Amino acid sequence: MDILKYDDIDLTENIKRSEEDVENVLDIVSDILKDIKTNRDKAVKSYAEKFDNVLVEDLKVSPDEIKRAYESLDDDLVNALKSAADNIKRFHKKQIPEEWQIEVIDGIKAGQIIRPLNSVGCYIPGGRAAYPSTILMTVIPAKIAGVNKVICCSPPQKDGKIIDAILVAADISGADEIYKVGGAQAIGAMAYGTESIPKIEKIVGPGNIFVTAAKKLVYGQVDIEFPAGPSEVLIVSDETANPEFIATDILAQAEHDPNASCFLVTNSENIANKTLEFVKDKTGNAIRRDIIEESLAKSGKIIITNTIEESIHVANEYAPEHLIISTKNDEGVLSKINNAGSIFLGAYSPVAAGDYGSGTNHVLPTGGGAKMYSGLSTEDFIKKPTVQRITKEALKELSKSAVPIAEYEGFFAHADSFKIRLNK
16 A cells, blocks of 8 residues: 655546456356346356356245244344344435425426336345345335335355345345346346346346446346446545544455555645554454455555645545545535545544444445446435426417427427317
8 A cells, every 4th residue: 555645646547446347248248148038047047057056946035045044143143134224224214205396387287206116126246255234225225215026136155045144134124035146147137037037127236247247238128226346435534533443444445355445535644654554554464364455455545635625636536435534624524525425424434334234325336436426225216207287378378488499390290289279
């Protein structure tokens, strides 16, 4: 992990994140999706044998399997998942927008109504690590939005079963069905439908490069939330920050993935040096040391700025998935932040709190996507149709502008739809 001076760097070059080149696997994934579309369950099972080294007889998880999963888990973990689910529910219920109506002009009433999607598929990885927390983050908002059918797909393990904690989290979240299928084949199965797995309207949830490529290719057949890549954190701090806390947050992000990106941007040289000391010291004893070292070697940097304003500029340019603000006036810094997936204020708000149940969602845009997208929310699972009612008198008034525009554009039947009503 290097220390750089703001005045000595090319910002575009020095805040590069690790990127997965999805283009390299598009042809492979495209062939998988074509096979799934044509051969359905047969293809899904063949890829489970090929990629997961497991024979899957019944793709759908049974109630007995869920019951056994509960029995196998420690009660403390089950209770922790339930507690996190409660917080996530409270937060996401507040995200449901209200229906509204206004009178645009006298006689024209227009408004917006709220309707849920009918079906959603949640993809949950099960390779390098198990993420039951991600099920809470994807299923719960969909159910709160009122989605009729929410299914989950996760890859089977060598014994042909899904990881117990994932099954329990899915059940706690209210998932309607769970399927033993992973990778690009899971995305294809949900996008096209098979004999066992229903076709759904939207796919959400993170995955590896093949899952990301598959979501990109099926977009249009179904909706997706946003492109996702390796995890990332950027920390803005001043001389009041705790360097040991910062170091722990850096390691927490770095242990995700060798391609994770971790940046500290500070106007304090003392904080920069002390943080680096803590990072080196703690890495040596870390359980996931190899992953952390590779991550920090690839995309771990400390940037020393001259002012807090320069630090804010770096943060907005980078648009991190996770942004920690650890400064004396954190609310003042927050007021100038435009681009971030999720923001953590103060010394006692680690990113891990958002990961594990403070209530906010941890499915967030990466790769600079925070300049364009927000994190997953209840609103991702609803539609907002508009509604209007117009009186004859108001239509007459509106026709004064609408008819000339329609005729100019060559849409004379549009204009006639006004005229015939007004002449009756």
